[in-house]
Amino acid sequence: MKTSKYGFPVGATTVVTTTVVTVALALFALAGQAQAGPQVSSSYGDQFTWVGAESAAMGGTGTAVYRGGFSTAFNPAFLVVEDGKRLDAGVMLDQEHEDRFQPLFDSFDSWVIDAAIASNRQHYWQSGFGLAARVGHGPRAVSLGVSLTDRFPFGYSFSEELRNPSPFPPGSGEPARDMLIAVREREVTGALRALSFGAAAEVSRNISLGTSFNYHFGTRRDASSSIDLDNAGTNESYRTSDELKLHGLNVTAGLRARLNERVDLGVAVESSLRATGDWRQQDVDLAPAAATDTTVSAFYDYPWCARAGLAFRPRNDLRTVFTFEVEYRPWSEMRDGTLDDVTPILHDAADIRLGVEHVFYNGMPLRFGFRHLSSYADRDAAVSAFTAGTAARVGQGRLSASVELAKTTNVLAHQFPYPTAYFGDAFVADPMARVEDTRFRVGVSYAMEF
Structure with a gap:
């Protein structure tokens, strides 16, 4: 079978082409947003984003290698590599485990162990697509591209059951031991997505330039509730929620x-982004019944971002690519219009990515990668990720898979305060909790040239 230089079968029929484009448009219309993730990045978006299985398997690299239409999100200059038309579409499932611990001391005030106080298991998914096409057949390549990706997923979920802490049999009129007192939940949903339109051209034999315009849109919803179940004393049940609708435009060169x-x-530089919209706050006290509902204008000002990378292809019979990339974003320049002081305390962050792809004699690639991200919210916290993946020809294209x-581990304040006394028994709680977050992600993408 005749294939392109990227290993794709060529000569797809008009019916197949029409079907693939229709599926891509449906994915564009129905693509969902992330639903959960780590608490530490729920305020302004998860840094550990997913942009296709091919990139994810190689440590999230894409600044110095071609990623089809997804290059509009990484480095639009690499669109010139395309010599026909290429469509990418993919989906990722993320299993997120959060465990919260606090120190346990004996009667001599000596540390014994870190005791688990809460454990949450959540799943969520992301999706996206990219389309790239060569324009004309002149001596200098000119290409266009479009993509839809999640840039800043906000999601996070937490729930816990608050129970009677007394270790003794209940006295007269006291609640049962380990009785459920309250159910407390917090859920942050939504993502800031980017619809990117890019163009690139060769300006000389070895130099190409590209640019993309990125329209960001999405909604961040943050809802918390505490439902009092023991009916002892004052009913302190409440619900709060805020919803921030955002949209804005920036440019990548x-x-x-x-x-x-x-x-x-x-090398790619992404300009700063001002995302504006309506911010709605709702507070409801369930007993006595009382509610407030306000809507004002607000904004998120995301700082600029710079990426740089090298891709090396050694001289051997089997095609191999090594890539090393760095991304830097000065998060200390972030501005948040929902705060009284619009300057949150954040830290500049770097994202280091390593990837390798080796193609065997049968044309099947094996991919590995490593990624290390410093956190904008906690200077002492970072995400370390190991990645792998492969691909195989399926139908008229190539199906890629990534794992x-x-x-990451950090120290954070409790989501909800613990009572200082409950029928004479106190919740012995440290003001902070050690939070361990483990994520296992599986993604698949389908790429086709036509």
Whole structure:
């Protein structure tokens, strides 16, 4: 079978092409947003985003290698690599485990162990697509691209049951031991998505320039509730929620330089983003019944971002690619219009990505990667991720799969305060909790040239 230089079968029929484009448009219309993730990044978006299985398997790299239409999100200058038309569409499932601990001391005030106080298991998914096409057949390549991706997923979920802490049999009029006192929940949903339109052109034999315009849109919803179940004393049940609808536009400019036949350099700069919209706050006290509902204008000002990377292709019979990339974003310049002081205390963050792809004699690639992200919310916290994946020809295209395992640990305040006394028994709680977050992600993408 005749294939393109990227290993795709060529000569797809008009029916197949129409079907694939229709599926892509349906994915564009119905693509869902992330539903859950780590607490530490729920305020302004998860840094550990997913942009296709091909990239995810190689540590999230894409600044110095071609990723089809998804290059509009990484480095639009690499769109010139496309010599026909390429469509990518994918989905990812994320299993997120959060465990919260606090120190346990004996009667001599000596540390014994970190005791688990809460455990949450959540699943969520992301999806996206990209389309790239060569325009014309002149001596200098000119290409266009479009993509839809999750740029800043906000999601996070937490729930706990508050129970009677007394270790003794109940006295007269006292609640049963381990009786359920309250159910407390917090759920943050939504994502800031980016619809990107890009163009790239060769300006010389070894230099290409590209740019993309990124329209960001989405809604962040944060809802908390505490339902009092023991009916002892005052009913303190309440629900609160706020909803921030955002939209805004920024620009990405990219450079691709072929240093020689085996080394590519990629550099991209993304401008700052002002996302504005309505911020609605609702507070409801269930007993006595009382409610407030306000809506005002607000904004998120995301800082600029710079990416740079190198891709090296050694001289051997089997095609192999090594890539190393760094992304930097000065989060200390973030501005939040929902705060009294619009300058939150954040830290500049770097994202280091390593990836390798080796193609065997049968054309099947094996991909590995590593990714390390410093956290904008906690200077002492970071995400370390190990990635792997492969691909195979399916029908008229190539199906890629990726797996990622990531872990981070940080110290955070409790989601809800604990009572200082309950029928004479106190909740012995440290003001902070050690939070361990483990994520296992599986993604699949289908890429087709036509």
